[in-house]
Amino acid sequence: xxxxxxxxxxxxxxxxxxxxxxxxxxxxxxxxxxxxxxxxxxxxxxxxxxxxxxxxxxxxxxxxxxxxxxxxxxx
Numbered sequence: 001x002x003x004x005x006x007x008x009x010x011x012x013x014x015x016x017x018x019x020x021x022x023x024x025x026x027x028x029x030x031x032x033x034x035x036x037x038x039x040x041x042x043x044x045x046x047x048x049x050x051x052x053x054x055x056x057x058x059x060x061x062x063x064x065x066x067x068x069x070x071x072x073x074x075x
Contacts, residue, residue: 014058017051020044 009016024044031037 014051014055017047017054021047021051 011019021044024040024047028037028040028044031040
């Protein structure tokens with residue numbers, strides 16, 4: 001039976017995805033225009049979007065707070 005590796009992540013997912021996007025962009029800078037470069041830039045864009053979506057999903061969202069100036073009207 002195969003054992004599952006226990007790997008502790010020290011950085012948050014968003015940071016790892018952002019780092020990967022930056023690494024891919026830097027790698028693409030050194031390449032001449034073409035399909036391989038476009039694919040790297042596409043992967044970098046996907047990683048950046050995934051980081052933004054993950055951060056958005058982790059956000060607490062809107063709070064149910066009274067509008068400014070209306071708190072005195074509440075019981």
